[in-house]
Amino acid sequence: MKIIFTFQPKEEFISELKNSFQEVEFLFYKKIKEAEKELPEAEVIVTMGEDLTDFHIEKSKKCKWIMVTSAGLEKMPFKAIKKRGILVTNARGIHRIPMAEFTIGLMLQHAKQLQAVWKQEKDSVWSRRLPTSELHEASLLILGAGAIGGEIARLGKAFHMKVTGVNSSGTPAKHFDSMFTLKTFQTELGNADYILSVLPSTEKTKHLLQVEHFEQMKDTAVFINIGRGDLVEESVLLEVSEKKLIQHMYLDVFDKEPLPKDHPFWENEGITVTPHLSSITKKYMPRALEIFKKNVTTYRNNSENYINVIDAERGY
Structure with a gap:
Protein backbone atom coordinates (compact mmCIF):
# COMPACT_ATOMS: atom_id res chain seq x y z
CA MET A 1 0.00 0.00 0.00
CA HIS A 95 -10.46 24.61 12.99
CA ARG A 96 -13.32 24.74 15.48
CA ILE A 97 -11.34 25.78 18.55
CA PRO A 98 -8.80 28.27 17.11
CA MET A 99 -11.33 30.01 14.86
CA ALA A 100 -13.86 30.31 17.66
CA GLU A 101 -11.25 31.79 19.99
CA PHE A 102 -10.12 34.17 17.24
CA THR A 103 -13.68 35.37 16.68
CA ILE A 104 -14.38 35.95 20.36
CA GLY A 105 -11.05 37.80 20.52
CA LEU A 106 -12.08 40.12 17.70
CA MET A 107 -15.45 40.86 19.27
CA LEU A 108 -13.89 41.56 22.66
CA GLN A 109 -11.27 43.75 21.02
CA HIS A 110 -14.02 45.72 19.32
CA ALA A 111 -16.27 46.00 22.36
CA LYS A 112 -13.40 47.14 24.59
CA GLN A 113 -11.89 49.40 21.90
CA LEU A 114 -8.47 47.78 22.30
CA GLN A 115 -7.11 49.10 19.01
CA ALA A 116 -7.74 52.63 20.26
CA VAL A 117 -6.30 51.71 23.67
CA TRP A 118 -3.08 50.47 22.06
CA LYS A 119 -2.83 53.67 19.99
CA GLN A 120 -3.30 55.80 23.10
CA GLU A 121 -0.62 53.80 24.90
CA LYS A 122 1.76 54.30 22.00
CA ASP A 123 1.07 58.04 22.02
CA SER A 124 1.22 58.28 25.84
CA VAL A 125 -2.38 59.50 25.97
CA TRP A 126 -4.47 59.00 29.12
CA SER A 127 -8.13 59.07 28.12
CA ARG A 128 -11.09 57.16 29.52
CA ARG A 129 -13.58 58.46 26.99
CA LEU A 130 -13.41 55.53 24.60
CA PRO A 131 -16.89 54.23 23.58
CA THR A 132 -16.53 50.77 25.07
CA SER A 133 -19.40 48.29 25.17
CA GLU A 134 -20.18 44.73 26.28
CA LEU A 135 -20.79 41.42 24.57
CA HIS A 136 -23.35 40.71 27.31
CA GLU A 137 -26.80 40.52 25.67
CA ALA A 138 -25.43 41.64 22.29
CA SER A 139 -26.88 39.89 19.23
CA LEU A 140 -24.64 37.61 17.15
CA LEU A 141 -25.69 36.28 13.73
CA ILE A 142 -23.52 33.40 12.49
CA LEU A 143 -23.64 32.61 8.77
CA GLY A 144 -22.57 28.98 8.74
CA ALA A 145 -23.79 27.03 11.77
CA GLY A 146 -21.50 24.02 11.38
CA ALA A 147 -18.73 22.82 13.70
CA ILE A 148 -16.95 26.19 13.80
CA GLY A 149 -20.13 28.24 13.99
CA GLY A 150 -21.46 25.98 16.71
CA GLU A 151 -18.36 26.46 18.85
CA ILE A 152 -18.54 30.24 18.38
CA ALA A 153 -22.19 30.09 19.42
CA ARG A 154 -21.27 28.11 22.54
CA LEU A 155 -18.66 30.66 23.56
CA GLY A 156 -21.04 33.49 22.73
CA LYS A 157 -23.55 32.01 25.13
CA ALA A 158 -20.92 32.22 27.89
CA PHE A 159 -21.23 36.01 27.44
CA HIS A 160 -25.04 35.72 27.45
CA MET A 161 -25.23 36.82 23.83
CA LYS A 162 -28.34 36.27 21.73
CA VAL A 163 -27.11 33.89 19.03
CA THR A 164 -28.87 33.19 15.76
CA GLY A 165 -27.51 31.08 12.93
CA VAL A 166 -27.79 30.19 9.26
CA ASN A 167 -27.57 26.66 7.89
CA SER A 168 -28.78 24.92 4.75
CA SER A 169 -32.03 23.61 6.23
CA GLY A 170 -32.94 25.99 9.03
CA THR A 171 -32.91 23.06 11.45
CA PRO A 172 -32.45 24.15 15.09
CA ALA A 173 -29.02 23.52 16.63
CA LYS A 174 -27.56 23.53 20.12
CA HIS A 175 -26.40 26.94 21.46
CA PHE A 176 -28.47 28.83 18.86
CA ASP A 177 -31.60 30.72 19.87
CA SER A 178 -33.00 30.46 16.36
CA MET A 179 -31.94 29.32 12.91
CA PHE A 180 -32.41 30.70 9.40
CA THR A 181 -31.50 29.60 5.87
CA LEU A 182 -29.70 31.44 3.07
CA LYS A 183 -33.14 32.43 1.80
CA THR A 184 -34.53 33.74 5.09
CA PHE A 185 -31.59 35.20 7.05
CA GLN A 186 -32.14 38.76 5.76
CA THR A 187 -34.94 39.23 8.28
CA GLU A 188 -32.35 38.96 11.08
CA LEU A 189 -29.76 41.38 9.64
CA GLY A 190 -31.34 44.42 11.23
CA ASN A 191 -31.25 42.86 14.70
CA ALA A 192 -27.63 41.73 14.80
CA ASP A 193 -24.83 43.63 16.52
CA TYR A 194 -22.23 41.25 15.12
CA ILE A 195 -22.57 39.45 11.78
CA LEU A 196 -20.04 36.66 11.33
CA SER A 197 -19.46 34.49 8.26
CA VAL A 198 -17.82 31.07 8.36
CA LEU A 199 -19.54 29.95 5.16
CA PRO A 200 -17.65 27.76 2.67
CA SER A 201 -17.18 28.78 -0.95
CA THR A 202 -19.98 27.30 -3.06
CA GLU A 203 -22.13 28.41 -5.97
CA LYS A 204 -24.78 29.47 -3.46
CA THR A 205 -22.46 31.53 -1.26
CA LYS A 206 -20.24 33.25 -3.83
CA HIS A 207 -20.99 37.00 -3.74
CA LEU A 208 -23.92 36.23 -1.44
CA LEU A 209 -23.78 39.55 0.42
CA GLN A 210 -24.53 42.70 -1.56
CA VAL A 211 -24.74 46.36 -0.58
CA GLU A 212 -28.46 45.92 0.12
CA HIS A 213 -27.67 43.43 2.88
CA PHE A 214 -25.38 45.89 4.66
CA GLU A 215 -28.02 48.61 4.26
CA GLN A 216 -30.34 46.45 6.35
CA MET A 217 -27.79 46.20 9.20
CA LYS A 218 -27.52 48.58 12.13
CA ASP A 219 -25.12 51.47 11.59
CA THR A 220 -23.38 50.20 14.75
CA ALA A 221 -23.07 46.64 13.40
CA VAL A 222 -19.77 44.80 13.01
CA PHE A 223 -19.10 42.39 10.13
CA ILE A 224 -16.51 39.64 10.54
CA ASN A 225 -15.48 37.27 7.73
CA ILE A 226 -13.34 34.25 8.60
CA GLY A 227 -14.98 31.97 6.01
CA ARG A 228 -14.12 32.61 2.37
CA GLY A 229 -13.08 35.79 0.57
CA ASP A 230 -15.53 35.40 -2.31
CA LEU A 231 -18.57 35.81 -0.03
CA VAL A 232 -18.53 39.56 -0.72
CA GLU A 233 -17.03 41.36 -3.70
CA GLU A 234 -14.27 43.79 -2.74
CA SER A 235 -16.09 46.63 -4.50
CA VAL A 236 -19.10 46.00 -2.24
CA LEU A 237 -16.97 46.11 0.93
CA LEU A 238 -15.35 49.38 -0.18
CA GLU A 239 -18.75 50.91 -0.95
CA VAL A 240 -20.09 49.81 2.43
CA SER A 241 -17.10 51.41 4.17
CA GLU A 242 -17.27 54.60 2.10
CA LYS A 243 -20.98 55.04 2.90
CA LYS A 244 -20.35 54.10 6.57
CA LEU A 245 -23.30 51.70 6.45
CA ILE A 246 -21.94 49.76 9.44
CA GLN A 247 -19.42 50.55 12.17
CA HIS A 248 -16.55 48.23 11.25
CA MET A 249 -15.42 45.19 9.25
CA TYR A 250 -12.85 42.60 10.30
CA LEU A 251 -11.61 40.63 7.30
CA ASP A 252 -9.43 37.54 7.63
CA VAL A 253 -10.06 36.11 4.14
CA PHE A 254 -9.81 37.66 0.70
CA ASP A 255 -10.57 36.84 -2.92
CA LYS A 256 -6.85 36.94 -3.74
CA GLU A 257 -4.22 36.18 -1.12
CA PRO A 258 -1.86 37.47 0.04
CA LEU A 259 -3.47 40.90 -0.03
CA PRO A 260 -1.25 43.25 -2.08
CA LYS A 261 0.56 46.00 -0.16
CA ASP A 262 -1.16 48.69 -2.24
CA HIS A 263 -4.65 47.31 -1.65
CA PRO A 264 -7.11 49.97 -0.38
CA PHE A 265 -8.23 47.73 2.49
CA TRP A 266 -4.97 48.39 4.35
CA GLU A 267 -5.55 52.13 4.72
CA ASN A 268 -9.32 52.00 5.16
CA GLU A 269 -10.33 53.15 8.65
CA GLY A 270 -13.50 51.08 8.55
CA ILE A 271 -11.66 47.82 7.83
CA THR A 272 -9.26 45.78 9.92
CA VAL A 273 -7.20 43.28 7.91
CA THR A 274 -5.87 40.07 9.45
CA PRO A 275 -3.73 37.75 7.23
CA HIS A 276 -5.92 34.63 7.11
CA LEU A 277 -4.69 33.44 10.49
CA SER A 278 -7.92 32.62 12.31
CA SER A 279 -7.29 28.88 11.95
CA ILE A 280 -3.54 28.88 12.56
CA THR A 281 -2.40 26.98 15.63
Missing part, protein backbone atom coordinates in the same frame (compact mmCIF):
# COMPACT_ATOMS: atom_id res chain seq x y z
CA LYS A 2 1.50 3.29 -1.12
CA ILE A 3 0.47 6.67 0.35
CA ILE A 4 1.80 9.88 -1.18
CA PHE A 5 1.93 13.24 0.58
CA THR A 6 2.10 16.30 -1.70
CA PHE A 7 3.51 18.37 1.16
CA GLN A 8 6.25 17.79 3.73
CA PRO A 9 5.14 17.46 7.38
CA LYS A 10 7.64 17.89 10.19
CA GLU A 11 9.91 14.93 10.84
CA GLU A 12 8.16 14.10 14.11
CA PHE A 13 4.87 13.58 12.24
CA ILE A 14 6.55 11.49 9.54
CA SER A 15 8.09 9.23 12.16
CA GLU A 16 4.78 8.88 13.97
CA LEU A 17 3.00 7.79 10.78
CA LYS A 18 5.68 5.31 9.82
CA ASN A 19 5.72 3.81 13.31
CA SER A 20 1.93 3.58 13.44
CA PHE A 21 1.61 1.90 10.02
CA GLN A 22 4.83 0.00 9.40
CA GLU A 23 3.36 -2.03 6.54
CA VAL A 24 2.48 1.14 4.59
CA GLU A 25 4.90 2.80 2.19
CA PHE A 26 4.79 6.55 2.81
CA LEU A 27 6.33 8.94 0.29
CA PHE A 28 6.63 12.63 1.15
CA TYR A 29 7.17 15.42 -1.36
CA LYS A 30 7.43 19.17 -0.91
CA LYS A 31 5.10 19.84 -3.83
CA ILE A 32 2.88 18.03 -6.30
CA LYS A 33 5.32 18.42 -9.20
CA GLU A 34 7.87 16.27 -7.38
CA ALA A 35 5.23 13.62 -6.64
CA GLU A 36 3.93 13.22 -10.21
CA LYS A 37 6.19 10.28 -11.09
CA GLU A 38 4.76 8.23 -8.20
CA LEU A 39 1.09 9.13 -8.67
CA PRO A 40 0.27 6.14 -10.94
CA GLU A 41 1.14 3.74 -8.10
CA ALA A 42 -0.49 5.58 -5.21
CA GLU A 43 -3.60 4.18 -3.56
CA VAL A 44 -3.93 7.21 -1.30
CA ILE A 45 -3.01 10.87 -1.85
CA VAL A 46 -2.70 13.29 1.05
CA THR A 47 -2.91 16.96 0.07
CA MET A 48 -3.53 20.39 1.53
CA GLY A 49 -6.26 20.71 -1.09
CA GLU A 50 -4.87 23.37 -3.40
CA ASP A 51 -2.51 21.50 -5.73
CA LEU A 52 -4.43 18.67 -7.41
CA THR A 53 -5.74 19.12 -10.96
CA ASP A 54 -7.65 17.02 -13.48
CA PHE A 55 -4.27 15.95 -14.85
CA HIS A 56 -3.18 14.54 -11.51
CA ILE A 57 -6.46 12.65 -11.01
CA GLU A 58 -6.18 11.11 -14.47
CA LYS A 59 -2.57 10.14 -13.78
CA SER A 60 -3.44 8.49 -10.44
CA LYS A 61 -4.76 5.25 -11.92
CA LYS A 62 -4.76 3.30 -8.66
CA CYS A 63 -5.99 6.07 -6.37
CA LYS A 64 -8.97 5.11 -4.23
CA TRP A 65 -8.89 7.79 -1.54
CA ILE A 66 -7.79 11.43 -1.23
CA MET A 67 -7.27 12.92 2.22
CA VAL A 68 -7.37 16.72 2.36
CA THR A 69 -5.65 17.96 5.52
CA SER A 70 -7.62 21.20 5.53
CA ALA A 71 -11.30 22.13 5.54
CA GLY A 72 -11.19 24.21 2.32
CA LEU A 73 -12.16 22.27 -0.80
CA GLU A 74 -12.97 24.91 -3.40
CA LYS A 75 -9.84 24.17 -5.45
CA MET A 76 -10.35 20.41 -5.60
CA PRO A 77 -11.05 18.93 -9.11
CA PHE A 78 -14.29 17.30 -8.05
CA LYS A 79 -15.63 16.56 -11.55
CA ALA A 80 -12.63 14.36 -12.32
CA ILE A 81 -12.74 12.85 -8.83
CA LYS A 82 -16.44 12.00 -9.13
CA LYS A 83 -15.89 10.44 -12.55
CA ARG A 84 -13.28 8.11 -11.07
CA GLY A 85 -15.35 7.38 -7.95
CA ILE A 86 -12.51 8.35 -5.61
CA LEU A 87 -13.31 8.75 -1.92
CA VAL A 88 -12.50 12.18 -0.48
CA THR A 89 -12.21 13.04 3.21
CA ASN A 90 -11.01 16.24 4.83
CA ALA A 91 -10.04 17.71 8.19
CA ARG A 92 -13.33 19.43 8.87
CA GLY A 93 -13.69 20.30 12.54
CA ILE A 94 -10.04 20.85 13.42
CA LYS A 282 0.46 24.67 16.58
CA LYS A 283 -2.15 21.96 17.06
CA TYR A 284 -3.32 22.14 13.42
CA MET A 285 -1.25 19.30 11.94
CA PRO A 286 -1.54 16.93 14.92
CA ARG A 287 -5.34 17.25 14.75
CA ALA A 288 -5.43 16.76 10.96
CA LEU A 289 -3.16 13.72 11.10
CA GLU A 290 -5.21 12.20 13.93
CA ILE A 291 -8.22 12.18 11.59
CA PHE A 292 -6.03 10.77 8.81
CA LYS A 293 -4.69 7.97 11.03
CA LYS A 294 -8.19 6.89 12.04
CA ASN A 295 -9.24 6.87 8.39
CA VAL A 296 -6.15 4.84 7.41
CA THR A 297 -7.26 2.18 9.88
CA THR A 298 -10.75 2.28 8.40
CA TYR A 299 -9.32 1.97 4.88
CA ARG A 300 -7.12 -1.03 5.80
CA ASN A 301 -10.05 -2.77 7.46
CA ASN A 302 -12.27 -2.24 4.40
CA SER A 303 -14.76 -0.51 6.68
CA GLU A 304 -17.05 2.41 5.91
CA ASN A 305 -16.63 4.37 9.14
CA TYR A 306 -14.62 7.21 7.61
CA ILE A 307 -14.45 10.58 9.32
CA ASN A 308 -15.48 13.62 7.24
CA VAL A 309 -16.54 12.01 3.96
CA ILE A 310 -17.04 14.66 1.28
CA ASP A 311 -19.87 14.65 -1.27
CA ALA A 312 -18.08 15.17 -4.61
CA GLU A 313 -21.32 16.42 -6.15
CA ARG A 314 -21.81 19.22 -3.61
CA GLY A 315 -18.10 19.86 -3.02
CA TYR A 316 -18.36 19.74 0.79
Whole structure:
Protein backbone atom coordinates (compact mmCIF):
# COMPACT_ATOMS: atom_id res chain seq x y z
CA MET A 1 0.00 0.00 0.00
CA LYS A 2 1.50 3.29 -1.12
CA ILE A 3 0.47 6.67 0.35
CA ILE A 4 1.80 9.88 -1.18
CA PHE A 5 1.93 13.24 0.58
CA THR A 6 2.10 16.30 -1.70
CA PHE A 7 3.51 18.37 1.16
CA GLN A 8 6.25 17.79 3.73
CA PRO A 9 5.14 17.46 7.38
CA LYS A 10 7.64 17.89 10.19
CA GLU A 11 9.91 14.93 10.84
CA GLU A 12 8.16 14.10 14.11
CA PHE A 13 4.87 13.58 12.24
CA ILE A 14 6.55 11.49 9.54
CA SER A 15 8.09 9.23 12.16
CA GLU A 16 4.78 8.88 13.97
CA LEU A 17 3.00 7.79 10.78
CA LYS A 18 5.68 5.31 9.82
CA ASN A 19 5.72 3.81 13.31
CA SER A 20 1.93 3.58 13.44
CA PHE A 21 1.61 1.90 10.02
CA GLN A 22 4.83 0.00 9.40
CA GLU A 23 3.36 -2.03 6.54
CA VAL A 24 2.48 1.14 4.59
CA GLU A 25 4.90 2.80 2.19
CA PHE A 26 4.79 6.55 2.81
CA LEU A 27 6.33 8.94 0.29
CA PHE A 28 6.63 12.63 1.15
CA TYR A 29 7.17 15.42 -1.36
CA LYS A 30 7.43 19.17 -0.91
CA LYS A 31 5.10 19.84 -3.83
CA ILE A 32 2.88 18.03 -6.30
CA LYS A 33 5.32 18.42 -9.20
CA GLU A 34 7.87 16.27 -7.38
CA ALA A 35 5.23 13.62 -6.64
CA GLU A 36 3.93 13.22 -10.21
CA LYS A 37 6.19 10.28 -11.09
CA GLU A 38 4.76 8.23 -8.20
CA LEU A 39 1.09 9.13 -8.67
CA PRO A 40 0.27 6.14 -10.94
CA GLU A 41 1.14 3.74 -8.10
CA ALA A 42 -0.49 5.58 -5.21
CA GLU A 43 -3.60 4.18 -3.56
CA VAL A 44 -3.93 7.21 -1.30
CA ILE A 45 -3.01 10.87 -1.85
CA VAL A 46 -2.70 13.29 1.05
CA THR A 47 -2.91 16.96 0.07
CA MET A 48 -3.53 20.39 1.53
CA GLY A 49 -6.26 20.71 -1.09
CA GLU A 50 -4.87 23.37 -3.40
CA ASP A 51 -2.51 21.50 -5.73
CA LEU A 52 -4.43 18.67 -7.41
CA THR A 53 -5.74 19.12 -10.96
CA ASP A 54 -7.65 17.02 -13.48
CA PHE A 55 -4.27 15.95 -14.85
CA HIS A 56 -3.18 14.54 -11.51
CA ILE A 57 -6.46 12.65 -11.01
CA GLU A 58 -6.18 11.11 -14.47
CA LYS A 59 -2.57 10.14 -13.78
CA SER A 60 -3.44 8.49 -10.44
CA LYS A 61 -4.76 5.25 -11.92
CA LYS A 62 -4.76 3.30 -8.66
CA CYS A 63 -5.99 6.07 -6.37
CA LYS A 64 -8.97 5.11 -4.23
CA TRP A 65 -8.89 7.79 -1.54
CA ILE A 66 -7.79 11.43 -1.23
CA MET A 67 -7.27 12.92 2.22
CA VAL A 68 -7.37 16.72 2.36
CA THR A 69 -5.65 17.96 5.52
CA SER A 70 -7.62 21.20 5.53
CA ALA A 71 -11.30 22.13 5.54
CA GLY A 72 -11.19 24.21 2.32
CA LEU A 73 -12.16 22.27 -0.80
CA GLU A 74 -12.97 24.91 -3.40
CA LYS A 75 -9.84 24.17 -5.45
CA MET A 76 -10.35 20.41 -5.60
CA PRO A 77 -11.05 18.93 -9.11
CA PHE A 78 -14.29 17.30 -8.05
CA LYS A 79 -15.63 16.56 -11.55
CA ALA A 80 -12.63 14.36 -12.32
CA ILE A 81 -12.74 12.85 -8.83
CA LYS A 82 -16.44 12.00 -9.13
CA LYS A 83 -15.89 10.44 -12.55
CA ARG A 84 -13.28 8.11 -11.07
CA GLY A 85 -15.35 7.38 -7.95
CA ILE A 86 -12.51 8.35 -5.61
CA LEU A 87 -13.31 8.75 -1.92
CA VAL A 88 -12.50 12.18 -0.48
CA THR A 89 -12.21 13.04 3.21
CA ASN A 90 -11.01 16.24 4.83
CA ALA A 91 -10.04 17.71 8.19
CA ARG A 92 -13.33 19.43 8.87
CA GLY A 93 -13.69 20.30 12.54
CA ILE A 94 -10.04 20.85 13.42
CA HIS A 95 -10.46 24.61 12.99
CA ARG A 96 -13.32 24.74 15.48
CA ILE A 97 -11.34 25.78 18.55
CA PRO A 98 -8.80 28.27 17.11
CA MET A 99 -11.33 30.01 14.86
CA ALA A 100 -13.86 30.31 17.66
CA GLU A 101 -11.25 31.79 19.99
CA PHE A 102 -10.12 34.17 17.24
CA THR A 103 -13.68 35.37 16.68
CA ILE A 104 -14.38 35.95 20.36
CA GLY A 105 -11.05 37.80 20.52
CA LEU A 106 -12.08 40.12 17.70
CA MET A 107 -15.45 40.86 19.27
CA LEU A 108 -13.89 41.56 22.66
CA GLN A 109 -11.27 43.75 21.02
CA HIS A 110 -14.02 45.72 19.32
CA ALA A 111 -16.27 46.00 22.36
CA LYS A 112 -13.40 47.14 24.59
CA GLN A 113 -11.89 49.40 21.90
CA LEU A 114 -8.47 47.78 22.30
CA GLN A 115 -7.11 49.10 19.01
CA ALA A 116 -7.74 52.63 20.26
CA VAL A 117 -6.30 51.71 23.67
CA TRP A 118 -3.08 50.47 22.06
CA LYS A 119 -2.83 53.67 19.99
CA GLN A 120 -3.30 55.80 23.10
CA GLU A 121 -0.62 53.80 24.90
CA LYS A 122 1.76 54.30 22.00
CA ASP A 123 1.07 58.04 22.02
CA SER A 124 1.22 58.28 25.84
CA VAL A 125 -2.38 59.50 25.97
CA TRP A 126 -4.47 59.00 29.12
CA SER A 127 -8.13 59.07 28.12
CA ARG A 128 -11.09 57.16 29.52
CA ARG A 129 -13.58 58.46 26.99
CA LEU A 130 -13.41 55.53 24.60
CA PRO A 131 -16.89 54.23 23.58
CA THR A 132 -16.53 50.77 25.07
CA SER A 133 -19.40 48.29 25.17
CA GLU A 134 -20.18 44.73 26.28
CA LEU A 135 -20.79 41.42 24.57
CA HIS A 136 -23.35 40.71 27.31
CA GLU A 137 -26.80 40.52 25.67
CA ALA A 138 -25.43 41.64 22.29
CA SER A 139 -26.88 39.89 19.23
CA LEU A 140 -24.64 37.61 17.15
CA LEU A 141 -25.69 36.28 13.73
CA ILE A 142 -23.52 33.40 12.49
CA LEU A 143 -23.64 32.61 8.77
CA GLY A 144 -22.57 28.98 8.74
CA ALA A 145 -23.79 27.03 11.77
CA GLY A 146 -21.50 24.02 11.38
CA ALA A 147 -18.73 22.82 13.70
CA ILE A 148 -16.95 26.19 13.80
CA GLY A 149 -20.13 28.24 13.99
CA GLY A 150 -21.46 25.98 16.71
CA GLU A 151 -18.36 26.46 18.85
CA ILE A 152 -18.54 30.24 18.38
CA ALA A 153 -22.19 30.09 19.42
CA ARG A 154 -21.27 28.11 22.54
CA LEU A 155 -18.66 30.66 23.56
CA GLY A 156 -21.04 33.49 22.73
CA LYS A 157 -23.55 32.01 25.13
CA ALA A 158 -20.92 32.22 27.89
CA PHE A 159 -21.23 36.01 27.44
CA HIS A 160 -25.04 35.72 27.45
CA MET A 161 -25.23 36.82 23.83
CA LYS A 162 -28.34 36.27 21.73
CA VAL A 163 -27.11 33.89 19.03
CA THR A 164 -28.87 33.19 15.76
CA GLY A 165 -27.51 31.08 12.93
CA VAL A 166 -27.79 30.19 9.26
CA ASN A 167 -27.57 26.66 7.89
CA SER A 168 -28.78 24.92 4.75
CA SER A 169 -32.03 23.61 6.23
CA GLY A 170 -32.94 25.99 9.03
CA THR A 171 -32.91 23.06 11.45
CA PRO A 172 -32.45 24.15 15.09
CA ALA A 173 -29.02 23.52 16.63
CA LYS A 174 -27.56 23.53 20.12
CA HIS A 175 -26.40 26.94 21.46
CA PHE A 176 -28.47 28.83 18.86
CA ASP A 177 -31.60 30.72 19.87
CA SER A 178 -33.00 30.46 16.36
CA MET A 179 -31.94 29.32 12.91
CA PHE A 180 -32.41 30.70 9.40
CA THR A 181 -31.50 29.60 5.87
CA LEU A 182 -29.70 31.44 3.07
CA LYS A 183 -33.14 32.43 1.80
CA THR A 184 -34.53 33.74 5.09
CA PHE A 185 -31.59 35.20 7.05
CA GLN A 186 -32.14 38.76 5.76
CA THR A 187 -34.94 39.23 8.28
CA GLU A 188 -32.35 38.96 11.08
CA LEU A 189 -29.76 41.38 9.64
CA GLY A 190 -31.34 44.42 11.23
CA ASN A 191 -31.25 42.86 14.70
CA ALA A 192 -27.63 41.73 14.80
CA ASP A 193 -24.83 43.63 16.52
CA TYR A 194 -22.23 41.25 15.12
CA ILE A 195 -22.57 39.45 11.78
CA LEU A 196 -20.04 36.66 11.33
CA SER A 197 -19.46 34.49 8.26
CA VAL A 198 -17.82 31.07 8.36
CA LEU A 199 -19.54 29.95 5.16
CA PRO A 200 -17.65 27.76 2.67
CA SER A 201 -17.18 28.78 -0.95
CA THR A 202 -19.98 27.30 -3.06
CA GLU A 203 -22.13 28.41 -5.97
CA LYS A 204 -24.78 29.47 -3.46
CA THR A 205 -22.46 31.53 -1.26
CA LYS A 206 -20.24 33.25 -3.83
CA HIS A 207 -20.99 37.00 -3.74
CA LEU A 208 -23.92 36.23 -1.44
CA LEU A 209 -23.78 39.55 0.42
CA GLN A 210 -24.53 42.70 -1.56
CA VAL A 211 -24.74 46.36 -0.58
CA GLU A 212 -28.46 45.92 0.12
CA HIS A 213 -27.67 43.43 2.88
CA PHE A 214 -25.38 45.89 4.66
CA GLU A 215 -28.02 48.61 4.26
CA GLN A 216 -30.34 46.45 6.35
CA MET A 217 -27.79 46.20 9.20
CA LYS A 218 -27.52 48.58 12.13
CA ASP A 219 -25.12 51.47 11.59
CA THR A 220 -23.38 50.20 14.75
CA ALA A 221 -23.07 46.64 13.40
CA VAL A 222 -19.77 44.80 13.01
CA PHE A 223 -19.10 42.39 10.13
CA ILE A 224 -16.51 39.64 10.54
CA ASN A 225 -15.48 37.27 7.73
CA ILE A 226 -13.34 34.25 8.60
CA GLY A 227 -14.98 31.97 6.01
CA ARG A 228 -14.12 32.61 2.37
CA GLY A 229 -13.08 35.79 0.57
CA ASP A 230 -15.53 35.40 -2.31
CA LEU A 231 -18.57 35.81 -0.03
CA VAL A 232 -18.53 39.56 -0.72
CA GLU A 233 -17.03 41.36 -3.70
CA GLU A 234 -14.27 43.79 -2.74
CA SER A 235 -16.09 46.63 -4.50
CA VAL A 236 -19.10 46.00 -2.24
CA LEU A 237 -16.97 46.11 0.93
CA LEU A 238 -15.35 49.38 -0.18
CA GLU A 239 -18.75 50.91 -0.95
CA VAL A 240 -20.09 49.81 2.43
CA SER A 241 -17.10 51.41 4.17
CA GLU A 242 -17.27 54.60 2.10
CA LYS A 243 -20.98 55.04 2.90
CA LYS A 244 -20.35 54.10 6.57
CA LEU A 245 -23.30 51.70 6.45
CA ILE A 246 -21.94 49.76 9.44
CA GLN A 247 -19.42 50.55 12.17
CA HIS A 248 -16.55 48.23 11.25
CA MET A 249 -15.42 45.19 9.25
CA TYR A 250 -12.85 42.60 10.30
CA LEU A 251 -11.61 40.63 7.30
CA ASP A 252 -9.43 37.54 7.63
CA VAL A 253 -10.06 36.11 4.14
CA PHE A 254 -9.81 37.66 0.70
CA ASP A 255 -10.57 36.84 -2.92
CA LYS A 256 -6.85 36.94 -3.74
CA GLU A 257 -4.22 36.18 -1.12
CA PRO A 258 -1.86 37.47 0.04
CA LEU A 259 -3.47 40.90 -0.03
CA PRO A 260 -1.25 43.25 -2.08
CA LYS A 261 0.56 46.00 -0.16
CA ASP A 262 -1.16 48.69 -2.24
CA HIS A 263 -4.65 47.31 -1.65
CA PRO A 264 -7.11 49.97 -0.38
CA PHE A 265 -8.23 47.73 2.49
CA TRP A 266 -4.97 48.39 4.35
CA GLU A 267 -5.55 52.13 4.72
CA ASN A 268 -9.32 52.00 5.16
CA GLU A 269 -10.33 53.15 8.65
CA GLY A 270 -13.50 51.08 8.55
CA ILE A 271 -11.66 47.82 7.83
CA THR A 272 -9.26 45.78 9.92
CA VAL A 273 -7.20 43.28 7.91
CA THR A 274 -5.87 40.07 9.45
CA PRO A 275 -3.73 37.75 7.23
CA HIS A 276 -5.92 34.63 7.11
CA LEU A 277 -4.69 33.44 10.49
CA SER A 278 -7.92 32.62 12.31
CA SER A 279 -7.29 28.88 11.95
CA ILE A 280 -3.54 28.88 12.56
CA THR A 281 -2.40 26.98 15.63
CA LYS A 282 0.46 24.67 16.58
CA LYS A 283 -2.15 21.96 17.06
CA TYR A 284 -3.32 22.14 13.42
CA MET A 285 -1.25 19.30 11.94
CA PRO A 286 -1.54 16.93 14.92
CA ARG A 287 -5.34 17.25 14.75
CA ALA A 288 -5.43 16.76 10.96
CA LEU A 289 -3.16 13.72 11.10
CA GLU A 290 -5.21 12.20 13.93
CA ILE A 291 -8.22 12.18 11.59
CA PHE A 292 -6.03 10.77 8.81
CA LYS A 293 -4.69 7.97 11.03
CA LYS A 294 -8.19 6.89 12.04
CA ASN A 295 -9.24 6.87 8.39
CA VAL A 296 -6.15 4.84 7.41
CA THR A 297 -7.26 2.18 9.88
CA THR A 298 -10.75 2.28 8.40
CA TYR A 299 -9.32 1.97 4.88
CA ARG A 300 -7.12 -1.03 5.80
CA ASN A 301 -10.05 -2.77 7.46
CA ASN A 302 -12.27 -2.24 4.40
CA SER A 303 -14.76 -0.51 6.68
CA GLU A 304 -17.05 2.41 5.91
CA ASN A 305 -16.63 4.37 9.14
CA TYR A 306 -14.62 7.21 7.61
CA ILE A 307 -14.45 10.58 9.32
CA ASN A 308 -15.48 13.62 7.24
CA VAL A 309 -16.54 12.01 3.96
CA ILE A 310 -17.04 14.66 1.28
CA ASP A 311 -19.87 14.65 -1.27
CA ALA A 312 -18.08 15.17 -4.61
CA GLU A 313 -21.32 16.42 -6.15
CA ARG A 314 -21.81 19.22 -3.61
CA GLY A 315 -18.10 19.86 -3.02
CA TYR A 316 -18.36 19.74 0.79
